[in-house]
Amino acid sequence: MKRQTHTDTSRYIFLFLIAFMVSCSKGDIRIVKSLDEEITICPDYKDVTIPVNIAPLNFSIADSGEHCLIVKGKESRFQVYSDEGLFKIPQKKWKALLKENAGSQIELTVAKHINGEWNAYTPFHMEIANDSIDKYIAYRLLALSNDMWNRMGIYQRDLESYDQSVIYENSLTDYNCVNCHTFASGNPHKMIFHMRGKHAGSVLIDGKKITKLNTKTPNTVSNFVYMYWHPDGNYLAATVCDTYQNFFINNPNTLEVLDHNSDIVIYDVKKNEIFSCEALNSKDAWQIFPTFSPDGKSLYFSSTAAVDSVSQNFRQMTYSLCRISFDPETRTFGQQVDTLYNGRAHHKSVSFPRISPDGKFLAFTLQEYGGFGVWHKDAELYMIKLPDGKPYPLTEANSAEGESYHSWSSNNRWMVFSSRRLDGLYTRPFFTYIDEHGTAHKPFLLPQKDPVKYYKNLLWTYNLPEFIQEKAQIDTHAVMETMRNTKGVNVK
Numbered sequence: 235m236k237r238q239t240h241t242d243t244s245r246y247i248f249l250f251l252i253a254f255m256v257s258c259s260k261g262d263i264r265i266v267k268s269l270d271e272e273i274t275i276c277p278d279y280k281d282v283t284i285p286v287n288i289a290p291l292n293f294s295i296a297d298s299g300e301h302c303l304i305v306k307g308k309e310s311r312f313q314v315y316s317d318e319g320l321f322k323i324p325q326k327k328w329k330a331l332l333k334e335n336a337g338s339q340i341e342l343t344v345a346k347h348i349n350g351e352w353n354a355y356t357p358f359h360m361e362i363a364n365d366s367i368d369k370y371i372a373y374r375l376l377a378l379s380n381d382m383w384n385r386m387g388i389y390q391r392d393l394e395s396y397d398q399s400v401i402y403e404n405s406l407t408d409y410n411c412v413n414c415h416t417f418a419s420g421n422p423h424k425m426i427f428h429m430r431g432k433h434a435g436s437v438l439i440d441g442k443k444i445t446k447l448n449t450k451t452p453n454t455v456s457n458f459v460y461m462y463w464h465p466d467g468n469y470l471a472a473t474v475c476d477t478y479q480n481f482f483i484n485n486p487n488t489l490e491v492l493d494h495n496s497d498i499v500i501y502d503v504k505k506n507e508i509f510s511c512e513a514l515n516s517k518d519a520w521q522i523f524p525t526f527s528p529d530g531k532s533l534y535f536s537s538t539a540a541v542d543s544v545s546q547n548f549r550q551m552t553y554s555l556c557r558i559s560f561d562p563e564t565r566t567f568g569q570q571v572d573t574l575y576n577g578r579a580h581h582k583s584v585s586f587p588r589i590s591p592d593g594k595f596l597a598f599t600l601q602e603y604g605g606f607g608v609w610h611k612d613a614e615l616y617m618i619k620l621p622d623g624k625p626y627p628l629t630e631a632n633s634a635e636g637e638s639y640h641s642w643s644s645n646n647r648w649m650v651f652s653s654r655r656l657d658g659l660y661t662r663p664f665f666t667y668i669d670e671h672g673t674a675h676k677p678f679l680l681p682q683k684d685p686v687k688y689y690k691n692l693l694w695t696y697n698l699p700e701f702i703q704e705k706a707q708i709d710t711h712a713v714m715e716t717m718r719n720t721k722g723v724n725v726k
Contacts, residue, residue: 262313263302265345266353269353271356272355272358273355273356275293276294276296276686277293279293279678280358281360282361283361283363283675284363284667285363285367285648285665286333286365287329287366287367288681289325289395289396291323292320292323292683292684293321293685294319294686295321297319297346298316299346300316301316301346302347303315303316303342303344303345304343304344305327305341305342306342306343307331307334308335308338310330310334312324312327312331320684320686336362336363336364338362340360341357341359342358361675363647367393367647367665367701368393368645368702369392369393370390370391370392370393370422370702370703370705371663371699371701372417372699372700372702373388373389373391373696373697373698374386374388374412374696375388375697376697377693378694386409387400387403388403389401390702390706391680396681396683400710401415401706401708402427402437404429408433410429410433411429411431412429413428414428414459414461415427415698415700416462417702418467419463420702422702422705422706423439423440423706423707424463424467425706426447426458428457428458428459433718435448435449436457436458437713437716437717442709444716445722445723446717446720446722447722448722448724448725449725451724451725454499455474455475455497456475457474458474458499458501459475460472461524462525463526464530465526465529466530468503468504469500469562471499471501471524471525471526471533472499472501472524473496473522473524474497474498475494475496475497475522476494491605491608496521496605497514497520498524500533501725502565506723506726511567513558514535514567517540518539520538521536522605523535523536523585523586525587528589528591528592530560531559531561531562532557532558532559533559534556534589535558536583538577538578551583551603552603553577554573554574554575555573555575555618556571556572556574574596582601582602583600583601583602583605584600589620591645591646594619595617595619596618597617598618600613600614601614601636608638608652608661609636610638611634611636611654613636614632614636614637615627615628615631616628628673630673631649631651631664631666631674633653634655637653638651638653639699640652643701644703648666650664650700651664651666651699653677660689660692660694661696662679662680662689662696663679665677665678665680
């Protein structure tokens with residue numbers, strides 16, 4: 235055993251004294267006076283409603299002076315000193331505080347050290363909902379650049395921490411486009427997504443079984459595009475469409491994705507067959523964005539009258555929200571199509587209908603025209619209470635920069651949606667609490683360790699955020715081998 239020397243003992247005492255001095259200097263502060271002034275924080279997390287299990291909502295202030303954040307609940311409190319204007323909230327203390335104050339609110343006060351005294355800005359609050367949020371979301375990340383296809387993948391994020399992990403990256407299959415991922419009722423073990431270009435095909439994942447599907451048939455317009463699972467997992471509704479991108483110079487909506495023809499088909503997973511009906515394959519109308527009801531007995535979709543010369547008449551493409559009954563036992567549809575929102579009559583267009591798991595509310599995106607509202611600054615989130623059928627805007631969730639794709643949590647209380655509100659260019663995931671009346675609360679941005687730096691430096695856009703209940707365990711190399719080395723199964 236090594237003998238302890240006098241030098242070692244002195245070093246230990248010195249280190250202890252340094253630690254003691256630091257801990258004393260970072261002890262509980264005493265507020266001397268109020269500045270009677272609000273402080274701007276970024277992201278804007280003031281007065282948001284958050285789930286009881288969300289990761290710490292770190293934020294920054296535009297002042298690198300000496301500051302302290304006091305976070306206070308009903309019984310306990312803690313404080314956080316800023317690092318160059320950034321407040322990094324300890325995860326353990328945050329988690330305990332949220333649990334303690336579920337169904338109530340917490341108070342946050344930023345104080346500034348001025349002339350040897352602590353001066354406090356006006357406090358702000360966060361509402362802590364009793365309702366938890368699904369632990370993960372899945373999304374596509376792609377770069378908005380000429381070489382966007384070289385930088386693309388599907389990822390997942392743990393909402394209780396800051397951990398992001400890969401579901402699939404296109405570098406494994408020669409940098410092809412990967413898109414249109416969807417999970418069966420939030421089941422991370424059952425999903426499908428599509429690959430374009432080299433090694434093209436749809437990747438069907440069911441547990442450890444991976445199948446390459448060739449979904450284009452002689453009787454359909456294209457491969458499967460916008461897809462949605464039936465709640466029993468045995469059927470998949472899909473749009474088959476002929477779309478083109480159009481870029482504008484003097485239009486606030488710089489990019490337009492236009493349908494030149496689109497139908498809806500249903501894929502029978504067990505029989506490897508597709509089928510449809512006249513209402514979903516009309517020559518006089520185009521149908522997109524299919525969505526099954528939670529009970530599986532109805533199919534909702536968007537539909538517009540077909541137009542001539544789409545590039546000249548695209549503003550006439552106003553999609554309505556429609557519904558048709560479906561019998562999964564007999565694979566048959568009803569004879570009547572119900573219109574829940576008449577796009578042409580309102581001079582508006584509906585996209586991305588999504589129904590809450592309890593079947594009470596239907597959320598959709600509403601824009602001036604077209605079926606692809608992702609690049610529309612006027613696009614807003616709307617809701618319909620299905621029992622009475624009255625549409626209304628989700629005012630608290632909307633912004634001036636446009637909202638688009640959205641997904642419900644499994645407990646009906648949370649919605650994740652894409653928004654460009656930070657800079658008008660890149661879509662970022664925001665979360666809004668939907669109460670029992672169907673009212674949206676002020677949304678909050680997906681938290682990061684250093685959110686200002688992260689989102690400022692991230693030149694990738696989030697696409698199709700979707701809740702999943704657990705972490706997806708996908709064998710990416712098995713997907714690569716399947717897509718590279720097999721011909722695939724032809725859909726009948």
